[in-house]
Amino acid sequence: NWSGSSGTTRWVNDDGMLFIPPGNGCNNPGYQHIQDAVKDANPGDRINVCPGTYAEQVTVGMGKDNITLKSVGLWKAVIKAPTLMMFDAGDTRYSIVRVSYSNNVTIVGFTISGPGPGPCNSLHYGVRVDNGASANILGNHIIHIRDEPFGGCGNGLAVVVGRLVAASAQILGNVIEDYQKNGPTLRVIGHGPNSLESQNGIQVSDGATGTVRHNFVSQNISGGGLFGGIGVLFFSAGQVVSEHNTATANDYGVYSNQTAGGTSVTESRVRGSTFDGIVIDGSNYHQVSHNASDHNSGPGVSLYDEADNNSIVRNQVQNNDFGGILLDLGSSNTVSTNHVKSNGHDPIDDITDGIRINTGSGNTVTGNHLKNNITHDCHDETLTLNTWSDNGVGTSYPAGLCGYDDDDGEDVNTFGWDASYPWYLSFSDAADLDFVTGYSQFDLSSLLQLLPSIRISATRPRPSPGQ
Template sequence: MKGKVGSLAAPGGPLNYGAKTSLALVLAVLAMLCAPTMAQDSATGSEISQSHGETMSVPGDFAGIQEAIDAASPGDLIVVDGGIYRENVNVTKRLTLRGLNMPVVDAGENGSAIILSADGIVLEGFSLKNSGVGTAQPAGITVRSDDNAILNNTVTDSWNGISLWDSKGNVVRDNHVSYNTWAGIYLENSTNNVIANNNFSSNAGRGLIRSGFAGIHLWNSSHNTIIENVVKDNPHFGIELDSSGENIIAENDFRQNQGVGIRLWDSNNNSISGNRALDNQLSGIELQDSENNTIAGNYASGNLGRGIFLTSSQNNFIYNNYFAGNNEYDAYDDGTNAWDDGKVGNHYGDFVEGCEDEDGDGICDDAYEIFGGTNLDGHPLVRCDISLSAPKPAPQTGGGATYCVCAEGCGFASINEAIETASPGDLIEVCSGTYQETINVTKPVILRGVDTGGGMPIIDARQKGSPIKLSADGVVVEGFHVTNSSGKGVFSGSYVDAGIMVNSEGNTIRGNVATNNSYGIIVASSNNSLESNNASGNRGGILLSSIGPSDITGGNVLDGNVADDNIVGIIISFSGCNILRNNSMSGNYHNFGYDGWRDDAAATNDIDASNLVNGRRIYHLVNVYDAVIDSSSNAGTVYCIGCRNITVKDSVLEKNMDGVFLTNTSNSRIEGNVIANNTRGIHLNYHCHDNSIRSNIAINNAESGVHLHGSDDNVIERNELTESWSGIYLSNSAGNTIRTNEIRDNRNAGMSIIGSDDNAVYFNNFINNFNNILSSSSSNKWNSTEVLTYTHKGSSFDSYIGNFWTYYKGKDADGDGIGEMPYLVGADKDNYPLMKPIENYAIVSKEFGGVGVER
């Protein structure tokens, strides 16, 4: 039973939850991260601006980069214009090298493209490629000095993308490093470096060498900070620490790597916090022969092996993590380690059925046995971080003095005056009437509206703030009509007030009416209860919010609330561990959804189908496999988080932030639905792969009919995508197949594409879009991937097939239905554009199921 299981002492004391840890880390390295044109003199410790000195240009003043470096003096700026520079550059002085239009330095498969040999160099805006290979480990960028800044570069087709050797005090930020043979970034004997906000993906080798190792690899390196990087699709590990200690690994995404997301081997005293290890082929997190590491606030789900795997490892401290939806065990340990801190353990998805919580404190009543040995988690979490799952303090229940507020004849005519007089635990009863005040409740009191014959008491803020603001914990507010708050906007990032603004914890807000406010109710804190409130006729209904993605709030309970006739009904922004039951939203422009997303927070929200949008059910599925949602399900919106093999079909999904939302979901089907008047119709957000989007009608969605972000290898076919801002939106997504769709009458673009490569887009109709394609930093294929046999005007032809484009001006001299002149698509071309819409062609091919395609 709870409290009877001992725990190992935490090495170095407890660590805060990962999100808060990350915020502290960001503040700690802020000076390094916010000054890209500054470097530090290692001898004096003072910052030296790289903007002083002379400015030289390549090829204006010098034909080559090395020639300019040789002529420069310390502190000079060398500006390199776009082009290909076939040389091996060695920077031997404290200089700033700045690329314009992403100049390419091509090492010609011999040595490193650029070596930083002097301290205090700034290197930004280059494309580095084609280093040599072998035991010397050349790289796109090799660093053999200190206090350098490496910013906004692209590194490909090298042995290592970036290498740091015996190097300290460097900042490596905002780089895109992919398709390198061994590692995206490699650190050896290097200390006190910051690796932040980079993308290390698909470092899987080149040519005949396919032995790629890791996105990030540290060997014998210490006191480095690895923060907020995306590390995906690497052949062995997302990150490996080998014989490395005292490093901070925080708030990174390790996804879809072919081995382990985060691996420590013979590495001690590291902090691993706030990371996401998702859908890796082996384990999410693995420790081997490693000791005294702290693993806290991480999210490991959807891995084909274990969520976390410890072998031959001792005295590690693992708590406040979320392990669920992994193919084998959620946790395995054959050593002796601490799996809770004496108060808080971890959440295990495979312990849901065995976890009882009779006292409702968020801790399972029984210990969880860790597979592989004799370790126990004495305080396993029912679902969430304990700080977001138990009210603190409890709301007031009365027992103190009672004060009366009314227009005349009572003790007080002003609610604020009564609050100033009251003591904690007192009851303040406010009679019918209109009170033109902005109330700030700074004490734990009961504030109760009483209908004395004139209806609910009205608090009118006259657009001077929030009618009621809760600044103290443990307050009860009930029975008020709150109206006319100030503020504008309904989405995160805009300034808002609310009818009731909750900035404190453990409060109960029940039986209130909020109209004509920016938001009816905003909860920007944790562990509150909202019961039977009506937030209708505002710009926004109810918002569960936090300051931002680094400061997750949650643990709130919403039961029986109504949010009708607003712009948005109930919105969740960076908030987790909430419970929603029996809430109703109707008549809103968007009824329900997320504005501000973190999958580790969203996965902890408990939102069941008792919640309704326009009378239809919300399906909010977390780690669910093999489910079907169809017309009999009466779905209004569908969310799938960490799911597999889900079918959503034959449903009408409208007027929400997303009609269908998938994250970290695979092998699922969205087919035959009508999806209209949402912000995004069908949304695949982060690591969704091998899904099929087929035969849907997505019409008049504010942003996009189909929206893919960070999602690869999906098929989008036979859909009607019309009258939205963009028919299809692709961001950081690759390997998707988009074919046989009707993409027309979209207000901004048929397709908007940002940072997305290697997608195949063919045999679609692009008709009467404001722009057919808007493409940025992307390279895609705009015809079929193989020669197809098709019929056109009664004749049979063999050819690659492109797309039909409104206003295409080419000619078809040979009558095969394909224009002779390519159609320009951004920096790409459709070399086989169709002369007629695709319904004028029939294709017989295995790729199309062996049947003719007639629309």
């Protein structure tokens, strides 16, 4: 718990007054630099950082377990990349804040800001957690984690957990904007369309397992890059639980590629993707349920590359330009009790249907409610290799594939926002791009009641879609 520090409280203020450690307030601080306070800190100490701009790199290393660094005033203490960056110990990367070899370190309420001092590889990470460390990254504003000018050198990750050696973190309640590559957090605002880097919002990869909850991910768009930007990406990951997330205006909303069975994507809202909404690509035994996927340019939900034994259950899929639910290549999947309507606004080559199977066998499609989809509500290119039953439908191919008229209502559960988190009620589905202004007024102490929320135990990522 971030508030559980029982050691010495140390005070930092950059205003140039007399410093007598550990200090007892902003008017009587013990330190002028944050790193000096960290150096003196013992396990369990709390470091309060007074409003001001601190142009320094901060490393919390071995022997600093259970310490808390807290801004006095939300986002009032700014940790800024200095004009002369020093390599992180042990490699040739640059971080603004690093937690390494220490456990349960908490960083609360800061502004952590770039940009780096040069045009390429001048700043790699806003916050880095590695070498077996664990950290709570809470309520920070992490901004400009990029080169200056913005470049295409592959650096610029807002928060990275693991990378070379396993680590873990709770990443909650942060606002991240204007980053160059990846930015996992509660609220992720990409740099917007760019032809230099394909951005990913939240990424769990290379054997990592994670729980990803209550995130809002937006504007991860390549705008001409080789790969699309992805809102929430699981790439060769271990089992991941993803729920109550909202992904809007990304190239892809949620994308799972070759990720372990038992992974679930539930109770989320995906909308306005350049391509597909929710993608299961070469992954097996996933559950995709109680999601709303709408107004995407590709299919609302799609399975590719031998995605087998997945369950697509009780989703609301509507107004997607390239079809509702697409099984392009996969077998033994279950598609059940989904509401699929008004998909296929771009009927190219007769492949925009409500539920469509291109290839694969042993799939079961049952109990779905389909209406007003182009070209068909139900479509099976294999003709006879899959089982279709009890689907309420208007049109089908082959004829008679789906059997009875059904006007069952839209009785799907609510999605995305969780009513148990009161500040979410301030935002509607349309409030996708003006979140930061409202967020700054949130009560940080109530936000911290969400712990634990997102926990990632990460190893080094491999190249992935969007990397």
